[in-house]
Each structure stands twice: as C-alpha cells, then as structure tokens.
Amino acid sequence: MKVLVTGGTGFIGRWVTKKLLEDEHDVWIVDNLANSRTNNIEAFNDFDHFKGFTEGDIKEPQTLKALFKKGEFDICYHLAASINVQDSIDDPKTTFENDTIATFHLLELCKKYHTKLVFMSTCMVYDQASNEKGITELDPIKPASPYAGAKIAAENMVLSYYYAYDLPVVVVRPFNTYGPFQKTGGEGGVVAIFIHNRLDGKILKIYGDGTQTRDLLYVEDCADFVVSAGYSDQANGEIINAGTGRDIAINDLALLIAKDPGKIQHVEHIHPQSEIPKLLCNYEKAKNLLNWKPKVSLEEGIQRTEQWIKSQKDSI
Template sequence: MRVLVTGGAGFIGSHLVDALLARGDTVTVVDDLSTGRDGRLAAGAGLCRESIMEAAALTALARRVRPDLICHLAAQADVRISVADVAGDTGVNILGTVSVLEAARAVGARVVFASTGGALYGAIDAVPSPENARPEPAAPYGAAKYCAEQYLGLYNRLYGTAHAVLRLGNVYGPRQDPAGEAGVVSIFCGAVLAGRRPTVFGDGKQTRDYVYVGDVVDAFLRAADHGGAGVWNIGTGVSTTILELLEAIGRTADQTVQPVFAAARLGELQHSALDVTRAGRELGWTARTALAEGITKVYRWIEAREPVRGEP
C-alpha cells in the first residue's frame, strides 16, 4: 500500500514506519518535528516537515501522494500539558484530526487513529476497561482524544468510510526519550543508569497498563489489513503499579531502586488497564512481550548509548 504516517518521526511512529517499509509499503511521513526526530526515520521513508494543523497543505500533500491508508499518530500527548494549555491540546488533537480526515476524504484513504486508553476511560469502576465502557476522562487530553474518535465515527456514518481507532495503553520501548516528560519506563531507566533516584508522583500505588511498542506496531498492521471500521483497546490487560515497575527495573539493573516521592499531579489517573478481548477476537492480536523483557530492551538500549535509531 501507499501509506501516510502522521507523527512518523515520533517514538511509536518511527517503529511503525520501519514495519511498513519492511513489508514493502511505500511510506510518506508527515511530522513538524516539534517532538519527533528525523534521525529516527529509516532510509526509504519520505519526510514532509509539515503540521497537521495546516489543513490545506495536508490535503495538497495527500493529493500528491495518493495514500491508500493514513496512520494518524501526530498528537499533543502529554496529560500535564493538556491541563496547562487546554486550547492548544484541543487544537492539535481535535482540529488536527479533522484536518487528517479531510485530507483522507479528498483521496479516498482509510484512517487508523492512535487514541488513548486510560486517559479516555478515566476513573471508572471497570478495570480492565472494555471498549463499551462509558468514558469519563480526567484530563483535557483524554477528552480531546475521545472527541476526535467521535469525528472518525461521524465520517464513517456520513461518508461511508471505514476509519478505525486503536486505544493504546502506556506504550514503552527503545527510542522513547529518557530525558522527556512522558514515558515513565524510559525516564526511570535513564535515571537509574545516571545514578539518580527516580521521582514518583503520588504514592507509587497507581497502576498502568504497559504495552511494548513492537506489539503496538503489530496492532496497527493488523488494523490496517482488517480493512473495516472498529474501536480496539491495545494493551496487556494487566495492571502494574509504579512501585512494581521500579522493582522490575531494579532486577534488570541488579540493584534496589529507591525513588523520591513528590505530590501527585493534576489530571493523572490512579488506576488503569485495558480489556483487550475484542482485539484478540476481531484482529487476532495479543501483546506478546512480557514487561520484564521489554524493560530489559529499553534499559540495554539506553545503556549502550546508541544513536536514536539504535536497538540493543
């Protein structure tokens, strides 16, 4: 296929680009490089440095490239930033998604959209959360992603398209910046390797569903090949506390990790995990990478000080 990947120079997007190229697809990346890095991209991927907020330019690019599929990963993905700048988060995650949908409509392309799991479901009783749970987002980021999902559904009803949604858990893996503001596995591994005590916000008993980036990429490929509309949770179904995560990192590092505790942050959930039954049934997908294995891959990648594309 001809595939356009928004946010393709990002952490998840660059792994997806690799997989698409490896199976013989023609790939064009749209990324404004505000958080993405062109060094993450493999040879063979064409990069257009453009923002999804530039609707006319995005549609013009789609008319030139004529993609069969658009994988939409470009986003403002930091919960804390969404709380501090609601309008900015709304602009990127809602209006930017509408721009992508209009570009897809101009050329008859199908869209597979990277949404969020925990941030969308919020503090509900059903954990692991199924796709039919009523969303109660606790932060603007989750609300914006849910609103963007509604636009995908609207386009499916209005124009007969077959756009699909993947609600992702907490994705981790190599190429996730250990000096960034998001991505606790990489941040914690980077701190341990630097001889610093990781900072835990809250009591450390909050839980997340950590899913390895390679498994997420597999889900994108399966959703692409599925060809139909759908909403699928992509996680492990397992709740892991921050303290358990630190213990696992400590086993990889062969040391006891002693965190520094700080006040909990506004808009962040206490508990989150995703029910992935539907993805298994309809996509034949399941997460295959155990947390200990994935943590080791991240730790060794940072330890080796490889270039940004490097793998251990």
C-alpha cells in the first residue's frame, strides 16, 4: 500500500514507520520537527519502500495537498500533535490548532482521496480507572487539560467523517508509551527520564506523592497495535485502547529504576489539576478486534530502553 505517516520522525511515529517498511509498504513521512529530529529516521534510507521525508506543518493545507496529490495514499497514520500537557495549559491555542484544526485539514484530504485515517489519540482523555479491570473504551472521558480537550474534539471530528461520509477511520488510544528514541528530558517520558537521570547519577524527581499509577506500554508493542488498526476493516469506526493491563505507581517505578530510595525525591506537582490518579488499560477490544496483545514486559522494556540510552551516550 501507499502510506503517509504524519509525525513520522517522532518517538512513536518512527516505530510505526519502521513496522510499515518491514511490511513492505511504500511510506512517506511529513513532520515539522517541532518535537523530533531527522536522526530518528536515518536508518530508513536503506529501505527501498521509504519514499521520503517532507519537512512541513500539517496546519498548512498546501503542504498536505502536494503530498496527497503525489502519493494518493491508501492509509494515513496521523501521529503529528502537540503532546505536552503543561504546554497545553500554558498555551491552549497552539495545542488546539495543532491537534484539532490540523486534523480537520487532514480529514478533508482523506475524504477527497478516500484514504483511511488512523488517528492517534491518548489515554489522557480518560477519567481514572475505577477498578482493577481497567479502563475500557466505554468508560468516562474527562478533558482535564486542553491537550485532552483538543484530542477529544479531534476524535469526534474523525468519527463524524465515518458516519457522515463513510470514510474509513480508527481512533487509537495507547496508554503511556516508552522505549528507545523517546526524549530523555522534559515532560512525558517518565521511564526515559528516570533511566537517563540514574545513569547520570542524578536524583529521580517525582511530581506529587508518587501514588499515581501508569500502564506502561513498550513502544514496539504500541507500533504493532497502531499499524494493525490501519490494516483491519473491522476496526473502522471504532475507538480502541492499547496497554498492558498492569499499572505501576510512580513511586514503585522510580524504585525499580533507581534501586535506591535515597536517590528519589518528591517535588511539588506542576499541574495537579490535570493529574490522573490511576491509569490502567483494559485492552480486550484490541485483543478481540485486532488479535493484538503486548509482548514486552515492563522489566524487559526498561532493560531495552536503558541499553538504547547508554548507546546514545557512548556515541556522543
């Protein structure tokens, strides 16, 4: 197939691209490099099916029009987004424009070319898990940050094109994803940040009391899930979760990585109003619809991520 990946130089996007190339699809990437770098995709130049990278902003309709005219894509995996919760609180307009308005421009072209759209949403749209069975796609949503609000708005636009125009679309909601190529600074990549700081001999800082839990999904498992959603006709018109079905408190995660309570420090939370106390995924729908389940345990995933971070340090 001919496939476009928006945000394809990003952390999850580069793994989605890698999986598509291994499956021998022709793949194009568009990314504005606001949250990534081209080093992430250097290895793809060795693939015959990699058709190139366009540096551009998907809020600019002309950028997208030129790509669609050239590619006439079968599927678009839409991963480009502003993803930082605190940034969305500080500057909600930018997040709304990047995550919602840009998605509208993409939908219009997908409709014109009848291109299936896989929309990358987030577990941050949910309210907290209320039991040990985990959050299903039918559980309540709660836009506790402008980031979550922009993603929910975009989800609804995406699904409206399925119902109004019979456009094949899927909304995917992966839980907290980690692994190689994730940034080791800033917000979001808690596993990568903790590992990076431990290797540098720094204190691991936890926002708040550390009792908040996360369901941590290894990035290659996430990429397999996202790609599978694009391949499946059964997934059309659906919202689908992906996670491991196991959550861990940030306190316990920090101890697992630091191996020393003396290396852990609690600091004041930067956005307690947008914190979700318990994130635990129920991935039964993905299992039933896509025959998908996670393969990499948290312990193995941490080990792989640490090896990658060490290799980056060694190469500097």
